Every structure is written in structure tokens, then in C-alpha cells.
Amino acid sequence: MEIHVIRHTAVENPENLCYGFSDIPLRNDFCKDFNELIIDNHFDHVFSSPSGRCTLLAEHFKFNYKTDERLREMNFGDWEMKKWTDIPKEEINPWYEDFVQIKATGGENLLEMQNRVLNFWNELTSETNANKVLIITHGGVIRLILQFILQFPLENIFKIQIDYGKKMVIEFNEGHFSVKKVNV
Template sequence: MTPSRPTIYFIRHGETDWNLEGRLQGQKDIPLNDVGRVQAEEAGRKLKALAPHYEDLAYVASPMTRTRETMEILRGTIGLHPESYKLDERLVELTFGSWEGMTWKEVRKAEPSLAVLREQDKWNYAPPGGGESYAMLVARIRPFLDDITRDTVVVAHGGVARAFLAIACGVNSRQAASMDIWQGKILTIEGRSHRWV
């Protein structure tokens, strides 16, 4: 019998101005906006209700500003030291290459043929200018998941959540690539199942 995998409480960073404008952030380091800060507080309150043992969990975040801010607000909201958590480079968002900073509408206008290629196979398509595909992201994320040995709170990005769902829950790649990843909510991954709170 295989041992059960630790529970993951996944939180996507709160809203940024670029989220609001529909811009591809990728690895551009954009801070939270006021709505994003409120969403981080909401996630903290939900975590406290969801995980009564929240003080004993491991806490790990992507090193980007928006994820660190979310983690620190979340921890402060539940009475934990805001900065007592780990950073892991493997959790950074996938990069959209030369498309970062553009909206999808702008991408479709500037590079219509490439935009169509991505729509046809979101999982495997890597944008121009050094962009990453979800398949490439999965290769980066899998070792992180393998390293988790206890129940863990992860604050990262939408693309990272989709990789988690594909690897940990067996969500098929086409479905995972198009799933909504909510801000201010918690994606709980227990064994092969997942739910939003």
C-alpha cells in the first residue's frame, strides 16, 4: 500500500493591476493591488477555518513579489510571523516570453498565427522569446511535489496550480490548461482529489 501524500493547501496570489487588465504577467514582478491584499486576508481566514492545525503546516511561496505579499498578509491575518516561510524558485510562474505584458487581444492582433497554435495546444505550446509551455512547467514542478513530506501551504501562480492538478490529481492536460484558478480561494489537494474552498 502506498503511503498517502501530504495535503496541499494551494493559494494563488491575490489580484494585481495586470490581472485586472488581463495582461500576461508570467515572470514579470508585479505587486498586489488593493483587491489582491483583501483576497490574501480572505485566504488566511479560510485557511484557519479549513486547517485547525495551521500553525504546524509547512509554508512555501514562489519568490515573486505578488506571491510573497500574499503569503505575508495571509500569515499575518492568522497570527503567524509574516516572514517565517520558505521560498522555492521552482514555483515561479511559467514565462510567456515576448508576450509578457500583452493582453490576449494584443497577442492575437500582433501574432495571429502563433496565437492560433497556442489555442490548438495550450499545454505543449511555448510562446516566442523563450516562453515556457505547461509541459515544461510540469517538469520543473514535479520535483517540488516529490519533495513535500508534510501538509503544506503553497502560495504560487495560476500556471503552477494547473501543473499541480495535472501531476497530483491526474487532471488531463487539455482540461488543466483551461481551468479557472481563483484568487482569494484555497485549492485543497488531498490524495488524487481536489476541491476549492
């Protein structure tokens, strides 16, 4: 199976807000961004995060797609839509020191997010009988998929740059993964 995983295009966030689950809009000229994307149009299955910044992309390309909650970005709970600089230091500093275990009030930590993303991923790779699949999602989800395949330490996840509107291609064959392309 060939699995294409694309990150939504750039968002409108001039205030540098913390967002994950929140439905922050794409930047104003998102149609231009969409027109620059190179996406095949023949997939056996297309899955999308239910976030508008992902479903808008699926709709633009007229894909017949299914949304899946497990493909959402991290839930930052009470921090959602606050400026990063407005989050109290006594809350955010512990998270900066251990974002794998620590979570925002009302949110999730990286281990919880990893659990839901891998639940989707394992279901996809064990139950889906398809030759070619597209997943439209977020940078955090893509990093977790790469971390699972490449088995590097979870605390190194943000060392990987996942560009807006770019995809990675993964080959899955007889239980083995091969990362073919990243940020194309």
C-alpha cells in the first residue's frame, strides 16, 4: 500500500496563538496555496482530520473522504486560542520541559495523542485493503507517524520539519514501512 500523508496549508495566525483542536482558519490566500499543491487524484481511500483546515483541502480537490477524530492535532485544552506568551509560565514551563508527559489543563499530552494517532494508523495498515491512500492532517500527527516508523525518541519529535501543504509518501508492504518522500 502506498500512503500519502499531507499537512494542511498555512493558517492565518498573526497573533501567534496556541491552537491544535481549535478550528483556526487557513491564511487568506489559501486558494493560491491549494493551486500550488501537487496531489494525485486517484486514491482508494481518503481520510481527513475533521478540522476545517483539512476538510477544506479535501473538498477543494473533490475527494470522497471520511473524517476521523484520531487525525486531529494535539488538544491544548485551556491554552487553545491564547497567545503563547499569555499562557502562565507556571503552566507552560513544565510542558516545555516535558511535553511528552505534561499536558495543558483540559488537554492531552503527547503520549495520549500518540495513542490515538497510532490507533488510527494500526487500523489503517492492518484492516485497509487498498493500493493507495491519502491522509490529510496536521504536523503533529505526521511527526507521530514518522516517529512510529523510524523509532526515534519521542522527545525528539519537534526536530523534524513538516512543511505546510507538503506531503510524505510511505510504502507499506508485508508488514514493513519505507518512508519514500518527506516534504514534497
